[in-house]
Amino acid sequence: MASVTSAGGARRRRRSITDIKESLRELRNELSVLNRHVGAHVDLKDIDMDCLDLINTHGPMSPSALARRAGLHPATVTGVLDRLERGGWIVRERDSADRRAVGVHALRERNATLYGLFAGMNTAMNEICADYDDAELELLADFLRRATNAGRAATEQLASE
Numbered sequence: 001m002a003s004v005t006s007a008g009g010a011r012r013r014r015r016s017i018t019d020i021k022e023s024l025r026e027l028r029n030e031l032s033v034l035n036r037h038v039g040a041h042v043d044l045k046d047i048d049m050d051c052l053d054l055i056n057t058h059g060p061m062s063p064s065a066l067a068r069r070a071g072l073h074p075a076t077v078t079g080v081l082d083r084l085e086r087g088g089w090i091v092r093e094r095d096s097a098d099r100r101a102v103g104v105h106a107l108r109e110r111n112a113t114l115y116g117l118f119a120g121m122n123t124a125m126n127e128i129c130a131d132y133d134d135a136e137l138e139l140l141a142d143f144l145r146r147a148t149n150a151g152r153a154a155t156e157q158l159a160s161e
Helices: 002-041 045-056 065-068 075-087 108-117 121-131 134-160
Strands: 091-092 103-107
Touching: 002 108, 045 065, 045 075, 045 103, 065 075, 065 091, 065 103, 075 091, 103 108, 108 121
Parallel strands: none
Antiparallel strands: 091 103
């Protein structure tokens, strides 16, 4: 009887893991669609939104650092930065110590526009999180951090091949 329970438990575990992976793929797809709609409201392409988010999240950086972080060719990043600069989302500033070095800075006052467009999702996430206690939220945050790190490692591995 123990082997039946054990086999049933193993099947349930495999199914749960499959459900989690499928749910993460569905979430990625839904967030991608949401980002496209937000981008359409502010006249930004998906790639522009991704790069702007990286600049907002990781602070000022050089165009080459952005290209590496985004996994894009430097020439592609130049076009993205041109569009973001024309749209008033970022500025490029020369380093005072090394005039050849350029830093890309987000114009944070523009973020209010994006926050407004993401307000529905942020409200929904707050409502979802309200259903979990602190320990469960810590567990979920740990899972998501670890999943993000796994994705980063898989990306780095593919990029180095």
